[in-house]
Amino acid sequence: MSTMPTSDSPFDRALFVTGAWLLALVWILPLAWAIWAAIHPAQFVTRFDPLAPLTTQNFIDAWNAAPFGRYLLNTVMLVTMILSAQLLLCIHAAFAFARLEFPFKNLLFALVLMQLMITPDILLVRNYATVAQLGLLDTILAIGLPYFASAFAIFLLRQTFKTIPKELDEAARIEGVTLLGLIWRVYVPLAKPTILAFALVSVSNHWNNFVWPLIVTSSVNTRPLTVGLSIFATTDSGIEWSIITAATLITSGPLLIGFLLFQRQFVQSFMRAGIK
């Protein structure tokens, strides 16, 4: 990595390291406290006694107090459906923009890019009306539908496809490979890192999405975790903080564990996906 300038005094260095650690501790504090409160009995919510007994009761209580199992299932179905649909639609669209010549190509691409500015969740009133007209209110499909055609995915994949040498196209065509064969057997495998990057970003975005799912869902069988948690945490003020933190960790848990296990891929994916 980089070498430090020699003009650093030990005092400066100490200040630098202290600053870094202070900031990190402040940043991790909310999560650290949530974990503390969730694994200890309620009376230790603000008493930081290192000898406090550990418990899993808060998680059991939270799990039984609301249908989190169902919410979790809904969220998993939701993010899987969105990602599959996004990849299916956007890989094809991106290939067309990257490799084919057709009229109004630039205009159409500009229309696609507009969605980067005006995202579907800004237009919630109108999109709610559309979903209602389609008779899809309170379905998991309705939560995902506006996000299927992702401008971001099309843009990202188009950039990647453009870097693939055109000679491969010709070689494949001489071999008698069809257009779809070319896309799925040549382009998709070569774009794997981009697809993985997009997948991680998409899954974490839609796992965490809240306002749109809140609007279109109204029953236990469709609500994702985020909506379920917000209803659980705001309906009754009588719920113990230790149980709310346990519920919060249940909601974020799978994604957080995934992140801890694949930290490097996560950071690199977000980086790759954000660099335009």
Next chain:
Amino acid sequence: MRRDWLHAALLLAPALVLLVSFTHWPAIQTVIDSLWSTPRGRRPSVFVGLANYERLMADPTFRRVMWNNTIYAALTIPASIALALAMALYVQGRIIGRGFLRLAYFTPTVLPLIAVANIWVFFFLPGFGMFEQLRQWVGLSPRNWLGDQSTALYGVTIVTIWAQAGFFMIFYLAALQTIPVALREAAAIEGCPRFTFFRRVTWPLLMPTTLFLSVNATINAFRTVDHLFVMTQGGPNHASNLLLYYIYETGFTFWDTAYAATLTVVMVVILVVVGLGQFFLMDRRVHYK
């Protein structure tokens, strides 16, 4: 190349149909809706021209919301970017516990905002939360941070900064890696102080990233409202209400769809202006590969 045209049409059609149905068409429809009244019971929607916009101009809540959103943007944008830069500088080189530091900075990004908002509510609880314990420690009286008109907006602002700074950090990290080590070595040989090197070399080279993040942070300042649902519901008395939350309230609590459409038009105009600003401010040379 007629065959190409056909292929392109077939490949693009499904994505474009959905894209138009949930982005372009609703955007146009929203503008139309804003010129009509909200249908109520047996009274159908009638054309009202610019009446909704006149109402907008006279609406003190709208003014309050726009002002709040301006403050929210003016605080979250520079604070998130400055903290992100500090984080990136902290962890780019060798430092004790680098892995942990990176993890601590970045973790808020992968947590659902709605979930961490619950945790933050606890931190702000009067007489009970973390800040309060600190205040009691130095002998100050309890304070209801989120229930007080003068502090509620700052409460939600802090959470937004906390949630996005780590995300922005990784862009600075990526940009810092592209700065040649030779520059740093040359500066070290010349005995150039760290701060001078930062001001004269690092900061200018990071400018494209800073601009890119500014646009992102601006868009986020109008789109990030999840935590309001748990923390303040825009209150007390609209003190922490933001534009998107106000649209939600108008559309789905009061079911005043025409006025919600009018507010949405304002939102779309803001985002388009930011988007065009990005387009003209940053041409190709400003992007990194």
